[in-house]
Amino acid sequence: MKSQNYLKTLLLFTSLIIISCSKDDGSTESLAGSIVGIVELYDDDQNNIDNSGMKITVEDYEPLISTLSDTDGSFVLKDVPFGDYTLLFEKEGFGDYKLYDVSLKDNNNDISIIGNIIKLGQVSNSEITNISAVINGNFIVLTVNRPSTEDLLVKRMRLFYGKANDVSNTNYTEFSPIIGTTGNPANLTFSIAFFRSLGYESGDTLWFRVYGDNFYSNSYEDLDTMETIFPNVNPNTVDAVSVVIP
Known part of the structure; x- marks a missing residue:
């Protein structure tokens, strides 16, 4: 006010x-x-x-x-x-x-x-220290760890999806909205049907990479490159993990 x-x-x-x-x-x-x-x-x-x-x-x-x-x-x-x-x-x-x-x-x-x-x-202070992904029936369960010393009230992250292991916040096919969690580790569940709606088929390898992000992510589309920019993701993260779509 x-x-x-x-x-x-x-x-x-x-x-x-x-x-x-x-x-x-x-x-x-x-x-x-x-x-x-x-x-x-x-x-x-x-x-x-x-x-x-x-x-x-x-x-x-x-x-x-x-x-x-x-x-x-x-x-x-x-x-x-x-x-x-x-x-x-x-x-x-x-x-x-x-x-x-x-x-x-x-x-x-x-x-x-x-x-x-x-x-x-600000650029997020939330770091990602480990991620793993498994198939559980019709779902993919992604487990995300952060440092135990992290004292944020809500830990926020953004996921990037791709078909190669070099998926990142600048190289992806799709990305998630901001996801807020209070648990550590955070267990995130995604429907396989959702990824099929994005064009992934049975036998395709789906790669995930996760970054900490701010509530005020300030993402915007660069009108020169026509790419979405994510200025506040924390670059300190781990390698991508993958599952094969059943």
């Missing part, structure tokens, strides 16, 4: 400044403006942490236009020429995130407001 109220205040304050500074002497109007917004930063347990220091950059634009979020998470990118842009978000401990199709137009206010608060998670 605090951030939403702050956003409203920021937008009103910025609008007043722009109106008060508008030119009335007949000089050439500006061909640039500002992009404003708010980021909120979260740890693995969905706790809001220090919102400051997130670097926001207008991607692929020269000269460089960037800024840092403040303690409330607010940011202002100034002197941005009118156009459509991609914003890149970077901070140590966080996966890089991109926000596409941010439009700044000459609408007499010279400002683009990102209306939704951008909620970004």
Whole structure:
């Protein structure tokens, strides 16, 4: 609620400044403006942490236009020429995130407001130490272990499926949504019929690889490569395991 109220205040304050500074002497109007917004930063347990220091950059634009979020998470990118842009978000401990199709137009206010608060998670602290997979009737049971010292309230993971042992978060045929568990090890059960619906047939080898992930995974489709990016998966995991579809 605090951030939403702050956003409203920021937008009103910025609008007043722009109106008060508008030119009335007949000089050439500006061909640039500002992009404003708010980021909120979260740890693995969905706790809001220090919102400051997130670097926001207008991607692929020269000269460089960037800024840092403040303690409330607010940011202002100034002197941005009118156009459509991609914003890149970077901070140590966080996966890089991109926000596409941010439009700044000459609408007499010279400002683009990102209306939704951008909620970004840290790279997950949840490591995977061992996985195994077995066939049990019409189901596949995947057992996932983590360090016994891991103190997260809910342990979250994401699974990637493929037909080769090099399956990973960048090389896969399908991936799961975020799965949250409290047990260690976690036993996950999947219907074989589900994988058949994905195109796997009897005799095919199905490979799994598992990564810890944040509740705020911030996955997005890279419009340049048309691949889904998973910025907050923990790269510390183990080799893939497999079963043969009966």
